[in-house]
Amino acid sequence: MAGLVNSSPSSQLPGDFKDLFLRVGPQMVALDRFVRQQVDCFEPEIRDMAAYCLDSTGKRLRPTMVFISGWKGDGIVSDDLVRAAGVVEMVHLATLVHDDIMDRADLRRNRRTASREFGPDAAVLLGDALFSQALHIASLFPTTEVCRLVAGSTRKVCSGEIMQTLRRRDITISLAEYRRMIDLKTAELFRASCFLGAKLSGYAEDFVQAADHFGHHLGIAYQIYDDLVDFVGEEHRIGKTLGTDLATGKLTLPLMLLLEQVSAEERAAIGAALRGGHPLGLAASRQRMTELGIAGRVVTAIDEELRLAARGLEPFADLAPVPLMLQLGSMLKAQVATLQTSAVAG
Amino acid sequence: MAGLVNSSPSSQLPGDFKDLFLRVGPQMVALDRFVRQQVDCFEPEIRDMAAYCLDSTGKRLRPTMVFISGWKGDGIVSDDLVRAAGVVEMVHLATLVHDDIMDRADLRRNRRTASREFGPDAAVLLGDALFSQALHIASLFPTTEVCRLVAGSTRKVCSGEIMQTLRRRDITISLAEYRRMIDLKTAELFRASCFLGAKLSGYAEDFVQAADHFGHHLGIAYQIYDDLVDFVGEEHRIGKTLGTDLATGKLTLPLMLLLEQVSAEERAAIGAALRGGHPLGLAASRQRMTELGIAGRVVTAIDEELRLAARGLEPFADLAPVPLMLQLGSMLKAQVATLQTSAVAG
Numbered sequence: 001m002a003g004l005v006n007s008s009p010s011s012q013l014p015g016d017f018k019d020l021f022l023r024v025g026p027q028m029v030a031l032d033r034f035v036r037q038q039v040d041c042f043e044p045e046i047r048d049m050a051a052y053c054l055d056s057t058g059k060r061l062r063p064t065m066v067f068i069s070g071w072k073g074d075g076i077v078s079d080d081l082v083r084a085a086g087v088v089e090m091v092h093l094a095t096l097v098h099d100d101i102m103d104r105a106d107l108r109r110n111r112r113t114a115s116r117e118f119g120p121d122a123a124v125l126l127g128d129a130l131f132s133q134a135l136h137i138a139s140l141f142p143t144t145e146v147c148r149l150v151a152g153s154t155r156k157v158c159s160g161e162i163m164q165t166l167r168r169r170d171i172t173i174s175l176a177e178y179r180r181m182i183d184l185k186t187a188e189l190f191r192a193s194c195f196l197g198a199k200l201s202g203y204a205e206d207f208v209q210a211a212d213h214f215g216h217h218l219g220i221a222y223q224i225y226d227d228l229v230d231f232v233g234e235e236h237r238i239g240k241t242l243g244t245d246l247a248t249g250k251l252t253l254p255l256m257l258l259l260e261q262v263s264a265e266e267r268a269a270i271g272a273a274l275r276g277g278h279p280l281g282l283a284a285s286r287q288r289m290t291e292l293g294i295a296g297r298v299v300t301a302i303d304e305e306l307r308l309a310a311r312g313l314e315p316f317a318d319l320a321p322v323p324l325m326l327q328l329g330s331m332l333k334a335q336v337a338t339l340q341t342s343a344v345a346g
Numbered sequence: 347m348a349g350l351v352n353s354s355p356s357s358q359l360p361g362d363f364k365d366l367f368l369r370v371g372p373q374m375v376a377l378d379r380f381v382r383q384q385v386d387c388f389e390p391e392i393r394d395m396a397a398y399c400l401d402s403t404g405k406r407l408r409p410t411m412v413f414i415s416g417w418k419g420d421g422i423v424s425d426d427l428v429r430a431a432g433v434v435e436m437v438h439l440a441t442l443v444h445d446d447i448m449d450r451a452d453l454r455r456n457r458r459t460a461s462r463e464f465g466p467d468a469a470v471l472l473g474d475a476l477f478s479q480a481l482h483i484a485s486l487f488p489t490t491e492v493c494r495l496v497a498g499s500t501r502k503v504c505s506g507e508i509m510q511t512l513r514r515r516d517i518t519i520s521l522a523e524y525r526r527m528i529d530l531k532t533a534e535l536f537r538a539s540c541f542l543g544a545k546l547s548g549y550a551e552d553f554v555q556a557a558d559h560f561g562h563h564l565g566i567a568y569q570i571y572d573d574l575v576d577f578v579g580e581e582h583r584i585g586k587t588l589g590t591d592l593a594t595g596k597l598t599l600p601l602m603l604l605l606e607q608v609s610a611e612e613r614a615a616i617g618a619a620l621r622g623g624h625p626l627g628l629a630a631s632r633q634r635m636t637e638l639g640i641a642g643r644v645v646t647a648i649d650e651e652l653r654l655a656a657r658g659l660e661p662f663a664d665l666a667p668v669p670l671m672l673q674l675g676s677m678l679k680a681q682v683a684t685l686q687t688s689a690v691a692g
Contacts (some may be wrong), residue, residue: 043505043530098474102467118512121448124470125508128444131474132501135481139493147485147493155478159389162471166464184389 020068020327026075027067028060030082031089038086041133049118049126050133053093057109061222062088062193068324069197069211084146084196087138088189091154094130095161097123102165103248146196153192160184169249171259171271178256182223183216190219198321207319210312214325217309218332221302225336227252228298231286232339246282249274253301257294258285295340302336366414366673372421373413374406376428377435384432387479395464395472396479399439403455407568408434408539414670415543415557430492430542433484434535437500440476441507443469448511449594492542499538506530515595517605517617524602528569529562536565544667553665556658560671563655564678567648571682573598574644577632578685592628595620599647603640604631641686648682 035054042050063085070081099105100113101120107113115123131154138147163181167173194215198208230245231254245252259267266288273281289295306329313322381400388396409431416427445451446459447466453459461469477500484493509527513519540561544554576591577600591598605613612634619627635641652675659668 041501043502045526046505046508049508095474098470101470121511122508124444124447124473125504125511127470128441128474128477129501129504129508131477132497132504136494136497136501139485139490139497141490144485144487144490144493147490148482151478151482151485155475155482156389158471158475158478159392162392162395162468162475165467165471180391 020324020331023074023324024064024067026077027082027085028063030077031060031063031085034082034086035089038090038133038137041136042129046126046129049114049122050129052117053097053114053126053130054090055109055111057111058089058093060085060089062092062189064328065190065193065215065218066197068328069194069215069321070199070201070203071197071321071324072201073320078201080141080200081197083137083140084200085193087134087146087150088193088196090130090134090137091150091157092189094127094134095157097127097130099161101127103244105244145199149192149196153188156184156188157186160186160188164250167251169271169274170251171267171274173251173256175256178251178253179220181251182220186223186226187216187219190222191215194218194325201321203319203321207316207321210316211321211325213312214309217305217312218329221305221309221329221332224253224298224302224305225332225339227254228295228302228336228339231289232295246274246285254289254294254298255285257297258289258292261292261294262288299336299340303333306333366670366677369420369670370410370413372423373428373431374409376423377406377409377431380428380432381435384436384479384483387482388475392472392475395460395468396475398463399443399460399472399476400436401455401457403457404435404439406431406435408438408535410674411536411539411561411564412543414674415540415561415667416545416547416549417543417667417670418547419666424547426487426546427543429483429486430546431539433480433492433496434539434542436476436480436483437496437503438535440473440480441503443473443476445507447473449590451590491545495538495542499534502530502534503532506532506534510596513597515617515620516597517613517620519597519602521602524597524599525566527597528566532569532572533562533565536568537561540564540671547667549665549667553662553667556662557667557671559658560655563651563658564675567651567655567675567678570599570644570648570651571678571685573600574641574648574682574685577635578641592620592631600635600640600644601631603643604635604638607638607640608634645682645686649679652679 039047039051039054066081066085066088070078072078096108097114100108101115101123104115105113106116113123114126118126135147135151135154138150141147160181160183163177164185167177167181191212192215194211195208198211203211227245230252244250246255255270259270262270269281270285272278273285310326310329313325316322385393385397385400412427412431412434416424418424442454443460446454447461447469450461451459452462459469460472464472481493481497481500484496487493506527506529509523510531513523513527537558538561540557541554544557549557573591576598590596592601601616605616608616615627616631618624619631656672656675659671662668
């Protein structure tokens with residue numbers, strides 16, 4: 001979600017979003033410092049490689065969710081939240097290192113991927129080391145709860161990624177299976193981030209559950225948005241190679257909706273293009289998605305998830321985190337609208 | 347260490363070893379049951395794959411070290427030790443899944459590797475899921491200590507493996523660097539296993555430290571033994587593809603000692619064969635190791651580590667774990683002797 005929440009200047013953001021960006025600023029500064037300190041925990045032989053992966057130019061969406069779900073007031077920076085944010089971000093970065101091996105991706109955030117920089121073999125192990133260090137940080141909390149939650153969530157994320165890998169180029173996948181896959185691979189860590197934020201800040205159990213529910217639905221919405229970016233985004237703005245989902249045969253909601261709408265004959269042709277990784281066939285698929293207005297249906301699906309996310313927060317409107325959480329949902333909605341405009345224009 | 351400690355019939359083992367094998371039997375049965383139960387903790391979509399990797403035909407050396415370092419008497423099976431043994435074994439199995447991807451190995455324990463069975467991409471993620479579940483089990487202990495220890499050890503194991511990967515085919519590696527590499531990639535988890543066994547059984551801190559020291563040196567000895575197996579072992583007895591260290595350019599002690607003893611010209615030729623993965627050159631290297639009696643020097647290095655391991659236990663001769671720990675050291679020594687005989691004969 002380029003430009004949504006990151007450490008680059010926020011001058012292009014509309015007022016509301018600039019506000020959220022500025023408000024989590026002190027937390028992000030503390031997170032930066034924390035992550036830099038973590039580099040020294042790695043064995044000297046791999047420290048530079050770890051530092052390369054822990055680079056801070058990412059969107060930091062999961063840390064943002066930890067911070068705002070546990071919000072106590074402006075300028076209040078809790079060590080526990082910073083540490084939890086560090087854990088979820090490192091787990092996420094580890095999964096990216098492994099994802100980029102499988103996707104044979106060269107570029108992420110306008111830099112070479114770890115797989116491209118150090119080779120895929122070293123990148124497998126480097127991802128493992130990042131996972132391990134994330135769990136090590138989790139074990140520094142007084143109780144085992146954070147470790148248990150993060151280890152369980154990580155296992156689920158991996159399960160979702162395995163489903164995705166095994167079903168690549170398989171156009172028989174159902175919408176229910178797709179939903180289950182993104183629940184695991186994306187929504188799980190969003191959910192855990194919100195749960196941890198609310199829990200570690202000492203909010204009551206009913207709000208912790210609402211935060212959990214919010215994180216889950218925002219995660220689903222975000223994954224569908226990410227699916228959409230891959231086919232209508234502009235590469236130079238997003239900072240990563242686009243069209244890779246199609247090229248690598250990843251089953252995304254736009255593709256699934258396309259397959260649902262076309263004739264059996266066209267479906268077979270798309271399936272063949274996917275299996276062969278045929279560039280012309282894939283370009284044609286992207287063209288067809290535009291013709292059939294697939295983006296509109298995808299946006300409807302995102303809006304529905306954002307609505308569900310927000311609805312669960314209604315009973316807690318007076319709690320400090322809620323306005324910020326709703327603002328994050330609105331930001332994603334606005335980001336989707338921008339993308340949709342460019343898709344229609346393109 | 348084929349036939350050293352596993353669940354196959356022990357009828358070929360000499361009396362002493364049969365004794366150790368029989369004494370940890372009840373613990374191994376409990377571990378089997380525990381590991382089988384763990385399969386159900388994985389998401390249904392990946393359960394069969396997890397079960398494939400958690401297959402119980404391995405040597406279970408690390409669980410054995412947990413059990414004997416925490417020994418309290420025959421037939422006493424502690425749930426804590428079984429759980430700790432499950433954790434270290436799962437971490438080990440996860441590293442094997444990732445190792446086999448990098449080594450392009452087809453066979454392990456007479457079965458196809460996970461990488462060969464499910465493809466390397468799925469195997470990366472499956473290894474991650476095994477790691478995560480191991481840490482999840484570790485988080486079920488009442489305090490965070492096991493999690494902290496296991497996460498830290500896992501990070502070190504990965505660091506050692508990264509060193510190994512980056513230095514493949516690089517004959518300029520020093521003995522100190524080799525030593526550091528095997529400290530991390532192998533001895534660390536042996537050390538952690540012994541520490542956990544002694545600690546969880548409530549032994550005093552000075553014995554816990556001695557167990558830790560024992561595990562460290564036994565781990566070094568075991569890795570050097572494993573290096574030796576790769577060049578003098580018989581494939582049908584070991585149950586995995588041998589000669590792979592040389593073929594994949596892994597720097598082992600036999601190879602390093604060979605490089606130390608030959609002329610600059612021969613060293614350059616071996617370096618070229620390693621870089622090119624040239625089968626004839628590699629066969630010649632194995633031949634030269636035999637001619638130069640490298641195996642004898644490797645065995646001396648193993649014996650020295652076993653001596654250091656045993657010496658640290660001297661002040662604790664009256665504690666229940668110590669006779670079993672010394673017996674394990676003797677078993678490795680005997681196994682090495684058998685291997686040496688076959689090497690000389692070959």
